[in-house]
Amino acid sequence: xxDQTSLQYTAEHEWVLVDGDTATVGITAYAADKxxxxxxxxxxxxGSVVSGGSxxxxxxxxxxxxxxxxxxxxxxxxxxxxxxxxxxxxNSDPFGAGWLIKVNFTALPTLLSFDEYSALVAE
Amino acid sequence: MTDPESPAADRxxxxxxxxxxxxxxxxxxxxxxxxxxxxxxxAEHHAVRTTAGxxxxxxxxxxxxxxxxxxxxxxxxxxxxxxxxxxxxxKYSLLLTEGGGIIDDLIVYRLTDDTFFVVANAGNxxxxxxxxxxxxxxxxxxxSDLSDSYSxxxxxxxxSRAIAxxxxxxxxxxxxxxELKYYWSTDASFEGLPLLIGRTGxxxxxxxxxxxxxxxxxxxxxxxxxxxxxxGLVPAGLASRDTLRLEAGMPLYGHELGLDSFPVxxxxxxxxxxxxxxxxxxxAAVEAGPPHGAHVLVGLTTEGKRAGRAGYSVVTDDAAVGxxxxxxxxxxxxxxxxxxxxxxxxxxxxTPLYIDVRxxxxxxxxxxLPFYKRDKS
Numbered sequence: 001x002x003d004q005t006s007l008q009y010t011a012e013h014e015w016v017l018v019d020g021d022t023a024t025v026g027i028t029a030y031a032a033d034k035x036x037x038x039x040x041x042x043x044x045x046x047g048s049v050v051s052g053g054s055x056x057x058x059x060x061x062x063x064x065x066x067x068x069x070x071x072x073x074x075x076x077x078x079x080x081x082x083x084x085x086x087x088x089x090x091n092s093d094p095f096g097a098g099w100l101i102k103v104n105f106t107a108l109p110t111l112l113s114f115d116e117y118s119a120l121v122a123e
Numbered sequence: 124m125t126d127p128e129s130p131a132a133d134r135x136x137x138x139x140x141x142x143x144x145x146x147x148x149x150x151x152x153x154x155x156x157x158x159x160x161x162x163x164x165x166a167e168h169h170a171v172r173t174t175a176g177x178x179x180x181x182x183x184x185x186x187x188x189x190x191x192x193x194x195x196x197x198x199x200x201x202x203x204x205x206x207x208x209x210x211x212x213x214k215y216s217l218l219l220t221e222g223g224g225i226i227d228d229l230i231v232y233r234l235t236d237d238t239f240f241v242v243a244n245a246g247n248x249x250x251x252x253x254x255x256x257x258x259x260x261x262x263x264x265x266x267s268d269l270s271d272s273y274s275x276x277x278x279x280x281x282x283s284r285a286i287a288x289x290x291x292x293x294x295x296x297x298x299x300x301x302e303l304k305y306y307w308s309t310d311a312s313f314e315g316l317p318l319l320i321g322r323t324g325x326x327x328x329x330x331x332x333x334x335x336x337x338x339x340x341x342x343x344x345x346x347x348x349x350x351x352x353x354x355g356l357v358p359a360g361l362a363s364r365d366t367l368r369l370e371a372g373m374p375l376y377g378h379e380l381g382l383d384s385f386p387v388x389x390x391x392x393x394x395x396x397x398x399x400x401x402x403x404x405x406x407a408a409v410e411a412g413p414p415h416g417a418h419v420l421v422g423l424t425t426e427g428k429r430a431g432r433a434g435y436s437v438v439t440d441d442a443a444v445g446x447x448x449x450x451x452x453x454x455x456x457x458x459x460x461x462x463x464x465x466x467x468x469x470x471x472x473x474t475p476l477y478i479d480v481r482x483x484x485x486x487x488x489x490x491x492l493p494f495y496k497r498d499k500s
Contacts, residue, residue, distance in 0.1 A: 033148060036159070036160060036164050036362055037160075037163050037164050037165040037166075039165070039428065039452045039454075040428040040429060040430075040452060042429070058429075058481075060428070060429065060430065060452065061164075062164055062165060062168070062362060062363075062366050062451050062452060062454060063159075063164065063362050063365065063366075063451065064432075065432065065481075088165075091163070
């Protein structure tokens, strides 16, 4: 179980785990709950160059579609093949096995802390 | 999906505390806070197809029509011939405008010779009740909006009959449930209170709908749930209700039906009875038919997993020719399904169609509705 307090967050309900120059990105449990059962994800291919704030993928539930934003400028190192095969991981373990992409970045923008994100979703 | 005329923007069902306890997430539906799911809408969907699900649909509107001329009045006010149905029979009908548009789709139960129970969509409660009251002028009939005193619980799925039969407190069932036919109803009692049970539903499965006075709804829900434990009954929310009805090809008001669609465009020509004697509201317009080339409702399927959604365009190689009204990745079938209004000439010509999924064209096949039909063995 990932320690959620150690993660950083975006206002688009994504979490970011920074390890050196690699950011692992997923959607929060709050976002997964709002979407409902995820049935399909479309993720960027490894090697894709992405810019922070742009839409790089989609997360579809039975009832709606969510967009995946790149939280940083960088290059996709890996997309989670396990989620591609079993999209329900996004619901069952959003902060762990349900991670979506790993991005290699050069500069990290200011992200939200756990407390800041918690305050955002409590509104 | 909102009801601007509703005086209360944030109504809750009498079952609301039960849903909160059950871990439901809620959605605003026609001014009501209703359960969207209790955890997994997919699991709820599959339960209805394989065992059973219980739905709170207390937001639906109930309008009582009674009086010596009730049947005659409904023949005038609605598109179908309600005078032709037997006591205890139910009929799907439409409330049309003079111009042939659809104000609401309804289920009408005949309770006695001159008493009918009209069930309307929550979002159309006020407009439907007002239209009926207005049309009642000149008829010896009374139209009463009883929505605030009735609750509606649906149990749907292959095990629904066994569950209803095993439910403690349900007694005095006039017609045994194994003899009750689809779209028929029976009187019963729940803890001594009047209970109407219809073999009706909105999922494409066998199932029953229970009309009960609101102050007893929580006890009925609890009794049905307790009986259902042995039969795989799960509480199910509006998200699964939507995918279930979509697979079953059933229209949803505001999506497939509206003031700007004629019944025939929606594939509901059979619901309008042009052979019945006398005038009825919308007759002249329906006889004249919709404008030449008016779009018609079709079923579409696509390959892969990306579903077309309400509002997405249906296109040919060189033109937009229609729009999706409902769509999802079908949980039962495993591929995307959608209902869409499409140009009839394009359909006739068999021109290849695509759906535009956020900029990507995905080839679509036109198929007969429903997408899913239960095995009636």
